[in-house]
Amino acid sequence: MNHESQKTTIANTVQLGSDLSVNRLGYGAMRLTGQPGNFGRYADWTAGKQLLRRAIELGINFIDTAESYGPGYNEELIASALYPYPDDLVIATKGGVLKTAPDNIRTDGSPNSLRRSCEASLKRLKVDRIGLYQLHRPDPNVPFVESIGMLAELQREGKIRHIGLSNVTIAQIEAARQIVDISSVQNRLNLAERNGEDILDYCTQHNIAFIPYSPLGAHPLKRGAPLANAEGILTEIAARQDVKPSQIALSWMLHRAPNIILIPGTTTISHLEENIAAASITLTADDIKLLNEAQVF
Numbered sequence: 001m002n003h004e005s006q007k008t009t010i011a012n013t014v015q016l017g018s019d020l021s022v023n024r025l026g027y028g029a030m031r032l033t034g035q036p037g038n039f040g041r042y043a044d045w046t047a048g049k050q051l052l053r054r055a056i057e058l059g060i061n062f063i064d065t066a067e068s069y070g071p072g073y074n075e076e077l078i079a080s081a082l083y084p085y086p087d088d089l090v091i092a093t094k095g096g097v098l099k100t101a102p103d104n105i106r107t108d109g110s111p112n113s114l115r116r117s118c119e120a121s122l123k124r125l126k127v128d129r130i131g132l133y134q135l136h137r138p139d140p141n142v143p144f145v146e147s148i149g150m151l152a153e154l155q156r157e158g159k160i161r162h163i164g165l166s167n168v169t170i171a172q173i174e175a176a177r178q179i180v181d182i183s184s185v186q187n188r189l190n191l192a193e194r195n196g197e198d199i200l201d202y203c204t205q206h207n208i209a210f211i212p213y214s215p216l217g218a219h220p221l222k223r224g225a226p227l228a229n230a231e232g233i234l235t236e237i238a239a240r241q242d243v244k245p246s247q248i249a250l251s252w253m254l255h256r257a258p259n260i261i262l263i264p265g266t267t268t269i270s271h272l273e274e275n276i277a278a279a280s281i282t283l284t285a286d287d288i289k290l291l292n293e294a295q296v297f
């Protein structure tokens with residue numbers, strides 16, 4: 001078989017529900033907050049606005065945020081950079097997690113708290129309806145169906161266009177789908193951390209977009225992308241294509257399943273440009289096999 005015929009083509013967009021389609025390379029805005037711990041106002045507000053505007057210029061039309069990033073400041077930064085928004089921009093935010101200190105996160109999935117969170121996000125983002133509203137994580141102290149029931153209610157009221165879940169199991173996705181349409185699932189998954197691949201496969205089979213968070217393997221409270229510094233096969237394939245290991249790690253995910261939307265996070269425009277360029281990389285079937293079998297760390 002010649003090299004060309006082995007190439008795997010990938011689509012450019014992913015469907016969110018039946019009415020939205022977004023570019024597969026999105027942006028995760030969490031890092032545009034106070035550090036450490038994604039807590040407080042981003043120190044260089046102007047640079048944050050410039051980066052978000054550059055993301056739009058480069059064709060990004062899916063931005064992931066959450067009430068707990070900042071908290072609140074991350075959504076405010078997005079609005080201050082991009083409002084009035086381009087027509088095709090989907091801002092995906094989340095509720096159900098309360099952050100009171102850099103290392104203090106509390107889950108609150110009670111209906112009242114979710115309503116308060118959603119309505120506060122609407123105000124900060126300056127929108128009447130949120131494109132994708134995600135339950136940040138199930139609350140072990142609140143019956144899951146009650147949290148989902150509130151998201152369904154907010155959707156009926158027109159405050160949410162699509163509902164997504166984050167940090168969930170297949171059983172939880174199935175329980176939620178008994179109540180509402182679920183358009184996306186956001187769980188941690190990357191080339192080096194593949195425990196949740198069964199959940200990705202479930203989403204692929206059921207036409208649910210899958211948003212793997214920390215696609216470059218970052219620790220939630222620390223800077224740096226472990227997959228940008230990996231050695232071995234990742235570096236070899238990257239060198240052969242004259243690209244960066246981080247780009248191969250992102251490209252592997254795009255080739256892994258057609259319903260994946262990537263949201264790599266960065267605070268630098270050069271990394272943003274690099275990450276977006278990963279969408280143009282084509283991997284051969286042999287490359288994919290090698291990456292699938294690799295022990296990356």
Ligand SMILES: NC(=O)c1ccc[n+]([C@@H]2O[C@H](COP(=O)([O-])OP(=O)(O)OC[C@H]3O[C@@H](n4cnc5c(N)ncnc54)[C@H](OP(=O)(O)O)[C@@H]3O)[C@@H](O)[C@H]2O)c1
Binds near residue numbers: 266
């Ligand atoms: N649902 C959840 O519970 C949850 C949890 C965590 C994250 N998330 C979402 O996932 C998004 C991404 O996650 P993440 O930011 O934790 O992890 P990530 O995308 O795996 O990595 C981000 C880190 O990698 C660095 N980086 C980015 N591009 C790079 C490049 N091309 N070369 C070298 N280093 C690079 C960034 O530093 P620089 O700033 O220096 O580029 C940053 O420290 C977040 O923004 C958030 O939206 C969701």
